[in-house]
Amino acid sequence: MKKMLLFVVLSMTIFMAACGSNDAEGSSEATETEDGKQIVTFWHAMGGASQEALDKIVASYNESQDEVEVRAEFQGTYDEALTKFHSVAGTDSAPTMIQVFEIGTMSMVNSGHIEPIQKFIDEDGYDMGHLEENIVNYYKIDDQFYSMPFNSSTPVMFYNKDAFEEAGLDPENPPQTFEEVEAASKAIVESNPEMKGFALQAYGWLFEQLLANQGALLLNEDNGRSGVATEIGFTEEQGKSIFEWVERMNTDGTFANYGTNGDNMLAGFLAEDVSMFLQSSANSRDLIDNAPFEVGVAFLPHPENVEREGVVIGGASLWMSEGKEEAEQKAAWDFMKYLQSPEIQAQWHTDTGYFAINPAAYEEELAVEMHEENPQLKVTVEQLQATNPSYATQGAVMDMIPEERKIIETALESVFNGGDVDTTYQTAIEQLNAAIETANKARGE
Template structure:
């Protein structure tokens, strides 16, 4: 007994000493530069890759210390950065999703990467795929460096299509309807419907871009600050009318929850739908799950309305932003690290490890040279879709401050049409009013 008690006391003392040791602060060399990079990859795989790149950079530049900070989601990351900035300790590099750009610009805590980068560094940006770089260029200034990009593609179940006698993969709305007529008539047991995608504003944005239409006035908010969204446009009506027709015929299926990415993936891999639309970032997961379930998943461009020339998708994903309130040496190190992250070999590695596509022409060439796409043909669709995008205001994507709210409004409008049976034009008009009112309030606040 006595020994046990003594042992416990000693153990406690050791614990106490151990915690004291933990508080010891590292001594800093004088020319040491310390920068913080805040990203959103909480999973082991992707955060491990980032750590690997950071370690490699620190090995090359012994005087730079990179602290990695992980936020739980894109909105959390930008919110956290802005709040930290109020305390005067914003992370140097912040990973911000594409639709957060207007918010980032309006917050006033970021500075354009172009204002710090040297001529040589800027020249390396020419290697980045044009539509991707377009998204993050405002007033001819490169504000942020694109990092991880993806776009939506059409996935299809090869076996079901063959069984139903659908020969060509549908490319337009009417072709999808026709293919669905055949598939649903074929009497395939497992099918709940024909096509599924999660109710998500992101897809709607892509279809607007594909039609060369704008989501907001003033050139999608790029020529000048957007003052009105254009949810009641012809392009939006095309999308919603088709969506409603699919839903009314019970061809369209979703899980009932909004933005339920995993649930809608499960519908496709469970062979409950023949077609599926989702991000290329899920390519690896979906093809693997399909093989496991015993069918082959093919990929194609997302279907577009009839009689429209394919204008291309908006790029999705995120870019790296630079906060301004730091010493020059730290800013320079931060920009250098940003460019290091995206350099060719890291881009190739990042693509293979995650499924996000490399955003540099040189990285694509490298992948082609080593025969990656021949071994993984489904990965090619996304690149083709992205690189064939026509660069213009529509495909550059809208820059709106209330984008997060806008997505919710669009999703609710869609839900009221496909579930509530509302008239598409009426639903879009109501959604347009709601979004415009919110945008007016936002603009009145930031443009003072």
């Protein structure tokens, strides 16, 4: 009997010890390579063509000096990467730096596990003044930079120039307003019944952009920038205009429904099943290279009865983890500065279609050449420069924005499938306001 007890206790101890030693191993994770280079782990969410472009840049940085080795690790979509970060934040498994999309900004600030970039800017006397003004506007919160801007894009309308020509439309003069898009879609379908006119992905980000382009606020309290937002900030007319636009094209039979799946939409566009669609300019290079036809890029459309306001910065910025050794943070900071340099931004811009956050990049030979060859890449830059700085185009900040997007996406899908605009809109608004309320309550303030 006693022997057995002893045995059990012993085996339990061994079991516990095994668990314990595992932990110990985790904490002594190497921060230096064998030849003494400082390791910087960099989590990012760039898949596909953008990942290749990013890996190229990381490799060039690692070769450019022999003190730091950056290890870039792909962590899935922006959503997934952010979730993973939240679950390891504050532990030793957290990366040195992580790329987080713009709407994760508030959730990162509130997480308490990040080191504001402002600290390094001050210590280093680094000047952020050379960055694109609109980007500075977005990422400066309470006069502080929490994160380093990196990749930014704007939504643009891609269109099939060849199809425009066949339909008797001017390929150099793409539609500018909702109404013109409808008319062009009809013309396309008339000339080629196999092809749909227009596709809108059920994607909350695009909805936010279409709102901003009308000068509408997403949240009250100046998009949550003057105080904590308590409800939505757009009017019924502004919000519904997008739903009704889709409904009209649906009735015309010119709308292609790809649901929430962006990849299907891209594939559909490349297979010449649809002639126009909205998507991030980050896809420009990929589409221009792979389409068997001439691809046009145009500004985001707006309703005829309102002026174009402009677009909100999309994309992501780089965040520094709190609680890392100073040498490691310094190394990451050095890499962040490298990413801002005109040469790297020029390369990034021409490889992907993200615009250069450092305008000096456009003077680089590489960018100038590429703009001559593919003038479509310039559209995203022009659209950003044509944007009126305002609360609407500064973009909304709040931690419930990921949830807002899901609600909007459901509502859009329901309209795509012929649902009633009024009831769909009402339900969505109620859900949005409830979500804002819960988010405010959960902060416990």
